[in-house]
Amino acid sequence: MLKLEQVSKTYGNKNEKAVDNISFEVRPGEIFGFVGPNGAGKTTTIKMIVSLLAPNSGKITINGIDNQQDILGAKKQFSYVPDTPELFEKIKGIEYLKFMADVYQVPASERQERIEKYLDIFEIKDAINDPIGSFSHGMKQKLALVGALIHNPQVFILDEPMVGLDPKASFELKKIMRDHCDSGRSVFFSTHVLDVAEKICDRIAIIKKGKLIEVGTMDEIRKKAGSQESLENIFLELTE
Amino acid sequence: MKEIISLTRLFINESLGVSLFFYNQKYNKKEFYKQLFTLIIVPVALIPAYFMYISVMTATYFGLSMINQSSVFLSIGYIIATVLILVFGVMYVLSEFYFSDNIEELIPLPISQRKLIVAKFFSILAFEYIFAGLIFIPVLVIYGIGQGMGPLYGLLAFFVFLTIPVLPLSLVTAVIMFIMQSASLKGRKDMIQIVFVFLGVAAIFGLQIWFSSQLGSGDEVDFQLLMNTMLTSNEGFLNIIGYIMPSSFLMAWALNKITLMSFAWVAVLLGITFFSCALMVAIGERVYIKSIVSGKVIKKGKRLSGDARSKALTRKSHGAMAIFIMDLRLLMRTPVYFFNNISVVIIAPLCILLSFSFIEIPADDLQGIQNFFREMPVLVNFLLIAFFIFFGGTTATTATTFSREGKTSWLTRMIPVTAKDQILGRTGVAVLIQSLGIVFSIIAVQFFFPLALSTLLLTIILGLLGSLPILLFGLFMDMNRPLLNWDNPQKAIKNNMNVVITLFVGMAYTGLLIGISGLLGYFVNALLGYGLFTVISLGFSVVFYQVISKRLEVEMLNFE
Ligand SMILES: Nc1ncnc2c1ncn2[C@@H]1O[C@H](COP(=O)(O)OP(=O)(O)O)[C@@H](O)[C@H]1O
Numbered sequence: 001m002l003k004l005e006q007v008s009k010t011y012g013n014k015n016e017k018a019v020d021n022i023s024f025e026v027r028p029g030e031i032f033g034f035v036g037p038n039g040a041g042k043t044t045t046i047k048m049i050v051s052l053l054a055p056n057s058g059k060i061t062i063n064g065i066d067n068q069q070d071i072l073g074a075k076k077q078f079s080y081v082p083d084t085p086e087l088f089e090k091i092k093g094i095e096y097l098k099f100m101a102d103v104y105q106v107p108a109s110e111r112q113e114r115i116e117k118y119l120d121i122f123e124i125k126d127a128i129n130d131p132i133g134s135f136s137h138g139m140k141q142k143l144a145l146v147g148a149l150i151h152n153p154q155v156f157i158l159d160e161p162m163v164g165l166d167p168k169a170s171f172e173l174k175k176i177m178r179d180h181c182d183s184g185r186s187v188f189f190s191t192h193v194l195d196v197a198e199k200i201c202d203r204i205a206i207i208k209k210g211k212l213i214e215v216g217t218m219d220e221i222r223k224k225a226g227s228q229e230s231l232e233n234i235f236l237e238l239t240e
Numbered sequence: 241m242k243e244i245i246s247l248t249r250l251f252i253n254e255s256l257g258v259s260l261f262f263y264n265q266k267y268n269k270k271e272f273y274k275q276l277f278t279l280i281i282v283p284v285a286l287i288p289a290y291f292m293y294i295s296v297m298t299a300t301y302f303g304l305s306m307i308n309q310s311s312v313f314l315s316i317g318y319i320i321a322t323v324l325i326l327v328f329g330v331m332y333v334l335s336e337f338y339f340s341d342n343i344e345e346l347i348p349l350p351i352s353q354r355k356l357i358v359a360k361f362f363s364i365l366a367f368e369y370i371f372a373g374l375i376f377i378p379v380l381v382i383y384g385i386g387q388g389m390g391p392l393y394g395l396l397a398f399f400v401f402l403t404i405p406v407l408p409l410s411l412v413t414a415v416i417m418f419i420m421q422s423a424s425l426k427g428r429k430d431m432i433q434i435v436f437v438f439l440g441v442a443a444i445f446g447l448q449i450w451f452s453s454q455l456g457s458g459d460e461v462d463f464q465l466l467m468n469t470m471l472t473s474n475e476g477f478l479n480i481i482g483y484i485m486p487s488s489f490l491m492a493w494a495l496n497k498i499t500l501m502s503f504a505w506v507a508v509l510l511g512i513t514f515f516s517c518a519l520m521v522a523i524g525e526r527v528y529i530k531s532i533v534s535g536k537v538i539k540k541g542k543r544l545s546g547d548a549r550s551k552a553l554t555r556k557s558h559g560a561m562a563i564f565i566m567d568l569r570l571l572m573r574t575p576v577y578f579f580n581n582i583s584v585v586i587i588a589p590l591c592i593l594l595s596f597s598f599i600e601i602p603a604d605d606l607q608g609i610q611n612f613f614r615e616m617p618v619l620v621n622f623l624l625i626a627f628f629i630f631f632g633g634t635t636a637t638t639a640t641t642f643s644r645e646g647k648t649s650w651l652t653r654m655i656p657v658t659a660k661d662q663i664l665g666r667t668g669v670a671v672l673i674q675s676l677g678i679v680f681s682i683i684a685v686q687f688f689f690p691l692a693l694s695t696l697l698l699t700i701i702l703g704l705l706g707s708l709p710i711l712l713f714g715l716f717m718d719m720n721r722p723l724l725n726w727d728n729p730q731k732a733i734k735n736n737m738n739v740v741i742t743l744f745v746g747m748a749y750t751g752l753l754i755g756i757s758g759l760l761g762y763f764v765n766a767l768l769g770y771g772l773f774t775v776i777s778l779g780f781s782v783v784f785y786q787v788i789s790k791r792l793e794v795e796m797l798n799f800e
């Protein structure tokens with residue numbers, strides 16, 4: 001569903017690689033957690049997946065489409081919610097949602113039902129006619145989530161989604177993620193909290209200082225951690 | 241004082257992006273060289289224009305000496321400098337005091353209001369001194385050399401120069417603060433506030449003109465009489481200028497001839513300047529922070545019923561249409577964008593209307609002018625075309641289309657919209673604005689010079705077509721180097737070299753195109769002229785369109 005092959009990225013002229021030769025695969029029907037401490041390279045990796053950054057080397061395929069060969073085709077396969085969604089302040093919530101439905105060419109018949117459903121779940125129906133500038137941080141995040149769910153994407157990509165959401169919204173989001181995967185689609189999200197990943201992910205990948213340390217189910221990794229000191233240290237960092 | 245200086249430096253650094261520049265020098269060479277390149281190329285490109293300004297001023301000086309009016313020269317320079325500072329000052333003041341986000345971070349810190357206001361004022365002043373220097377120092381030098389002035393003149397001129405930007409700027413700042421406060425207290429939206437500011441400034445200008453006409457000859461200004469008095473008495477013209485800008489009297493009395501009184505007049509000028517500055521700070525202390533804190537209310541919409549929601553959502557639009565509407569909404573709803581990109585469309589036709597209705601042209605003169613134009617339709621048509629292209633070129637809407645989105649541009653880059661739809665939507669907005677300008681000016685012109693329908697059709701079509709290459713060039717520039725890292729929408733436009741480059745390239749291109757096809761049309765064959773114009777415009781448009789649609793998706797990967 002989502003496949004990274006030897007992807008690397010350096011910023012500017014630094015010799016330091018923000019992302020260093022990363023490979024992993026997210027399978028259909030899977031919630032995949034991308035776990036690592038602050039500054040590990042999670043956001044950088046995600047930006048390369050969603051075509052906001054060009055990798056220096058390596059290949060990324062989304063639903064079988066190479067995102068450097070067919071940028072537009074790849075973009076149609078996913079939707080993405082960044083860690084701090086900056087949205088057009090002067091635009092009303094409803095105008096934003098209509099815009100998203102239009103650019104993803106969502107059929108008129110499906111729009112209303114889907115939007116109403118998610119507006120109800122996240123309880124922002126009443127604010128929908130206000131300019132986004134008047135939204136709180138959490139409300140912006142919820143609106144971005146609704147906008148991302150409009151076209152029912154093959155891969156749902158989220159950067160630190162639980163940060164800033166209230167407990168109820170966080171709970172609902174986890175449920176939405178699960179539903180999404182049950183229909184054969186995938187979810188890929190990053191987090192710096194191991195706890196979150198442990199509870200909802202089918203598999204996780206651990207990244208530190210740009211390098212992928214481990215990929216697998218939680219149980220597999222935990223077993224390894226017992227025998228491997230480096231992994232244990234990371235667990236400490238992630239569970240503080 | 242130390243605090244004020246460091247605050248001032250902070251504000252200047254912020255508006256110029258100095259830190260980012262040096263950061264790039266260390267870590268991002270490619271971006272650094274891009275910035276360095278524009279830092280060098282733009283001043284170099286401006287040298288010919290500046291040279292022209294100095295020659296014109298020198299010629300003016302000699303012309304005035306010939307008719308024994310050299311004492312007016314300094315006043316003319318003074319007025320030019322003051323008016324330009326006033327006009328640009330409005331936007332700078334609004335931007336630094338009201339559109340900049342830094343104030344919200346600074347209010348909670350233990351810094352006195354007075355220091356904040358003074359530092360912000362100084363940071364604007366720093367730019368205005370450079371500006372005033374470029375304009376007024378040549379005037380002072382030309383006059384000084386021409387009159388064979390000594391070092392005393394130099395000293396006094398220096399003090400006069402110091403006062404130049406301060407006086408108009410502190411008045412503008414005071415007026416703006418006053419208006420912004422009264423508007424925001426009633427909880428109005430920011431757009432209305434700015435309309436108020438412009439109205440207020442216009443009212444002050446109007447009052448000045450009204451005063452001067454009252455002080456003048458009584459009812460109407462008789463142009464013949466005016467010319468006579470101007471030519472016969474050395475002070476006549478000086479007086480007229482003085483009525484418009486009273487401080488220019490003091491300047492003229494001080495510098496035209498160096499006497500003992502000159503020192504007194506310079507002292508008075510310095511005193512007035514200091515007083516106006518103090519007045520501005522006093523007003524600011526009363527209203528500035530208060531209006532910032534209370535003026536940030538965003539008006540909410542009313543709740544939507546299920547029906548209203550479904551109506552708004554289920555109408556499906558094409559991708560290009562979605563981009564077009566989003567771009568247009570951002571332009572209309574962000575005051576800075578509106579005033580930079582759209583207001584010219586209203587102001588230019590208004591100017592035509594006003595200037596035509598104030599200048600009385602005798603009936604037979606008008607007839608003569610109309611006959612003259614009727615005999616040379618090709619020239620008229622190309623003039624009209626050039627004027628219509630002006631609306632497309634000057635607004636440079638496409639040259640900031642990605643930059644205007646700033647930190648929200650991730651959305652534009654993430655969504656699966658084809659390059660074609662992006663180009664159509666964004667260029668469409670620019671064409672719409674341009675068309676509005678054309679329609680308004682045609683309406684204005686129609687009152688005085690009725691134009692035939694065929695003329696209108698021809699010039700409108702060619703005017704729109706002729707500006708397409710410029711619009712696409714602007715889009716091309718903004719695609720290659722968008723300015724996204726700003727905290728204040730003013731910067732997306734005012735600090736954006738894409739605008740300057742598009743403007744210059746666009747003007748040079750239009751001049752050449754109109755010149756060549758106009759000459760061909762006038763001397764050889766009209767149809768040939770229009771044909772060449774069409775072919776060149778279409779050719780460039782197609783080339784730019786192809787380049788952009790090939791590169792856009794890849795360039796979007798390099799936006800940050
Ligand atoms: N725009 C940028 N310019 C330079 N360095 C960056 C930039 N963005 C991120 N980095 C660096 O890349 C590394 C990875 O950052 P990031 O991917 O944001 O980490 P995470 O999301 O895991 O916290 C960090 O060392 C960070 O400093």
Ligand SMILES: [Mg+2]
Pocket residue numbers: 042043044083159160
């Ligand atoms: Mg991150």
